[in-house]
Amino acid sequence: MQAEFAGAPVKNVAMRFGGQSSREEFVITPRGMESGAVFTLSLSVRDALERVGEATIQLDLLPDISAEDVRHRLSRPRGKQSLSNHLRKTLNLSGVKRALLFELGGLEAAEAPDRLAHLIKDLPVPVFGLFPMDEAISTDGGISFEALDDHFMLKHRPGQFVAGEMLDWDAPTGGYLLTACLATGRAAGRGAVRWLNNAENT
Known part of the structure; x- marks a missing residue:
């Protein structure tokens, strides 16, 4: 079949x-x-x-x-x-x-x-099983939200920002996943600009 x-x-x-x-x-x-x-x-x-x-x-x-x-x-x-x-x-x-x-x-x-x-x-x-990870459209696992500040910067690695599927969350697929990746990417980008501005002023 x-x-x-x-x-x-x-x-x-x-x-x-x-x-x-x-x-x-x-x-x-x-x-x-x-x-x-x-x-x-x-x-x-x-x-x-x-x-x-x-x-x-x-x-x-x-x-x-x-x-x-x-x-x-x-x-x-x-x-x-x-x-x-x-x-x-x-x-x-x-x-x-x-x-x-x-x-x-x-x-x-x-x-x-x-x-x-x-x-x-x-x-x-x-x-009986799921497709292997290298064929997956979306996977879980990643960096926990507890490891980030409010601007998606790693608390123990200042100046490094993460977003999208780098995060540990079970993202719904389709337009929801894409929207969430774009939204967290935008927030992380703003966080990076904010961090750079603060670094220049210190």
Whole structure:
């Protein structure tokens, strides 16, 4: 499935893990999945993997349709249609969503509508690991805020300023991360100007 759908976006889905949820899309990769929906949950997933060695994300393939409505639609006679065609016609389920459902749900041709509906609304996605750090879009760790003054200067290295992902914080990805990096960079830059002006006047 991953080879066939690598690079394919999975749109209009909801993910849940550890009390968090996300309604962003994600992308199938040759080794798993990535993008917005995954990044939102990645910190909690990482902590679970470190703590207990396993994690399972719950995926809702049709978040805008109730479980009851899904069951009702799936109860329609499908005649000689394949299960895949039945899912496509009754629920407008895309090819990549159907592939996920078959691969992760272990579906059989004579699957009962109740079980199908349950899997469509609550598909378990086991997570076996995260991509290595050199492929990460964002990482945690860095210089603690306690080591800085109010202007982002290192307390024990006067004249050295830090910002953005040099700081120890779990930055949300996307526009939030970029905005925060720019904001802390601006604050650190102003701090550097202030420090230089003070140094010249002493």
